[in-house]
Amino acid sequence: MFQDEGRFGLLGDPRRCWAPKGIRPVVGARLVRQYTYAFSAVSPHDGVMDSLVLPFVNAETMSMFLALVASRHPNDFIVMVMDRAGWHIAEALEVPANMRIVFLPPYSPELNPAEHIWKALREGWFVNTVFRNMKAVVDTLCQGIRALEFNFERTQSLTGFDWITSISLNAN
Numbered sequence: 001m002f003q004d005e006g007r008f009g010l011l012g013d014p015r016r017c018w019a020p021k022g023i024r025p026v027v028g029a030r031l032v033r034q035y036t037y038a039f040s041a042v043s044p045h046d047g048v049m050d051s052l053v054l055p056f057v058n059a060e061t062m063s064m065f066l067a068l069v070a071s072r073h074p075n076d077f078i079v080m081v082m083d084r085a086g087w088h089i090a091e092a093l094e095v096p097a098n099m100r101i102v103f104l105p106p107y108s109p110e111l112n113p114a115e116h117i118w119k120a121l122r123e124g125w126f127v128n129t130v131f132r133n134m135k136a137v138v139d140t141l142c143q144g145i146r147a148l149e150f151n152f153e154r155t156q157s158l159t160g161f162d163w164i165t166s167i168s169l170n171a172n
Contacts, residue, residue, distance in 0.1 A: 001041040001050075001069070002159070003082040004114035005057055008126065008141050009035035010134065015127045027128045036138055038121075038145060039065040041080060044113045047156030051145045053138055059090035070096035083112065113159035117148065120158050 010032040019025040039062070040051040050069045054061045069078065078099045082088050084106060095101055104111050125144035131137045148155050 001043050001048075001078055001080055002112050002114040003039070003041040003065075003069075003080050004112055004117070005085070006038045006040070006118035006121065007035045008038060008121075008137055009033065010131055010137060011035075017128055034134055036134060036141065037061075038118075038141055040114055040117050040145070041065075041069050042114050042117060042155060042159050044156065044159040044161065047152030047154070047159075049117070049145075049149045049155050051149060053141055053145070057085070057087055059087045059092040062087045062090075063092070063094040066094070066096055066099060070098050074098065081112070083109065113161060116158045117155075120148065121145070 011034075015027075017025050017027065036053060036055055037057050038051055038053050039057075040049055042049045050072050052065045052068055054064070066080070069080070076098065079102055080099055081102045081104060083104050087093065088101070088103070109115050121141065121144045124147075125140050129140070131140070148158075
């Protein structure tokens with residue numbers, strides 16, 4: 001499984017959008033810097049995804065997330081691939097018995113398929129939206145995550161790097 005965290009908050013993310021000719025779209029924005037964090041681990045092979053939304057990131061919350069993933073897959077040995085964020089390499093990090101951590105090379109987010117989850121969530125549920133409060137952010141984030149967790153094919157297509165598979169199959 002590949003793991004990553006995404007930060008979501010009240011700070012707006014205005015993007016280009018369609019509007020009828022002659023009408024200029026108005027998109028609100030908010031400059032409040034208040035955030036929540038989504039932890040996700042995804043298996044690109046089959047589209048299985050486990051997530052947890054928490055108010056901050058540190059070794060304790062990361063340990064909680066790893067325990068959740070381990071409990072959801074009690075009969076599996078999980079190789080968890082992740083970057084070297086400070087809370088991933090902290091001595092206080094508790095790694096479950098059925099899990100091994102493997103680190104990506106430094107400065108290589110493009111190698112982590114879990115990064116694509118955040119792009120899909122931001123484009124599908126957050127773009128050009130002004131949230132009233134953090135509860136609305138968390139509710140929207142949970143709705144988007146649930147939609148991806150229950151749609152294995154969509155999650156697999158976002159994270160599976162299918163073009164690599166098709167190249168290797170066509171070479172044979």
